Amino acid sequence: MHSPVSPPSMPPPELRPTLPEWASVSPARIQHIQRVAELAARWAEQMGVPHSERNRWLRAVWLHDALRDAPPEELARWAATTPGPPALWHGPASAAHAKAQGEVDRGVLDAVRYHSVGLAEWDMVGRILYCADYLDPERPFEREARALLAQRLPTDVGGVLRDIARSRILHQIKSGWPILDPTVRFWNSLVATGSGSH
Numbered sequence: 001m002h003s004p005v006s007p008p009s010m011p012p013p014e015l016r017p018t019l020p021e022w023a024s025v026s027p028a029r030i031q032h033i034q035r036v037a038e039l040a041a042r043w044a045e046q047m048g049v050p051h052s053e054r055n056r057w058l059r060a061v062w063l064h065d066a067l068r069d070a071p072p073e074e075l076a077r078w079a080a081t082t083p084g085p086p087a088l089w090h091g092p093a094s095a096a097h098a099k100a101q102g103e104v105d106r107g108v109l110d111a112v113r114y115h116s117v118g119l120a121e122w123d124m125v126g127r128i129l130y131c132a133d134y135l136d137p138e139r140p141f142e143r144e145a146r147a148l149l150a151q152r153l154p155t156d157v158g159g160v161l162r163d164i165a166r167s168r169i170l171h172q173i174k175s176g177w178p179i180l181d182p183t184v185r186f187w188n189s190l191v192a193t194g195s196g197s198h
């Protein structure tokens with residue numbers, strides 16, 4: 001489908017912007033991020049959102065895993081106050097770095113910062129990123145069910161968001177992992193509104 005990756009190649013115009021210069025990502029990670037961008041761009045198209053909003057979604061997508069493969073010292077430098085295990089530091093670290101580089105959009109920064117845990121106060125950027133990240137078609141589990149969710153999303157963002165949050169939180173519980181406070185508040189906000197689209 002795609003030509004062999006030669007990172008950091010410029011993505012096609014409809015998926016831009018692109019990775020920030022300071023990104024620290026493996027070639028496989030770039031492919032994941034690009035697939036997430038493809039999903040977000042497709043939904044933006046299907047939902048007819050304005051160019052400016054689509055640009056916010058894609059900015060968050062390209063930032064969300066930008067420090068996913070950064071060395072621990074760099075993560076600690078940008079996310080020194082982040083609670084939880086190091087695997088959860090890359091979102092806060094990337095948001096902090098993006099902010100230091102001039103990103104001022106609160107919705108974009110919150111989408112990136114909380115993409116691993118969820119946030120009750122998210123606007124559409126956070127919701128779209130959370131869904132697109134999980135629905136990357138190359139993730140090895142539940143491919144058919146996740147493809148159906150991706151198809152359904154443009155007409156039912158709230159419902160799909162809630163379904164994904166349920167799956168992710170159940171997985172965390174079954175794995176014996178703690179549920180962090182932002183995740184609990186995120187879940188409660190989704191069930192309290194009935195649709196998660198307030």
Ligand SMILES: [Fe+2]
Pocket residue numbers: 064065068090091115116
């Ligand atoms: Fe991530």
Ligand SMILES: [Fe+2]
Pocket residue numbers: 032036064065133
């Ligand atoms: Fe991701």
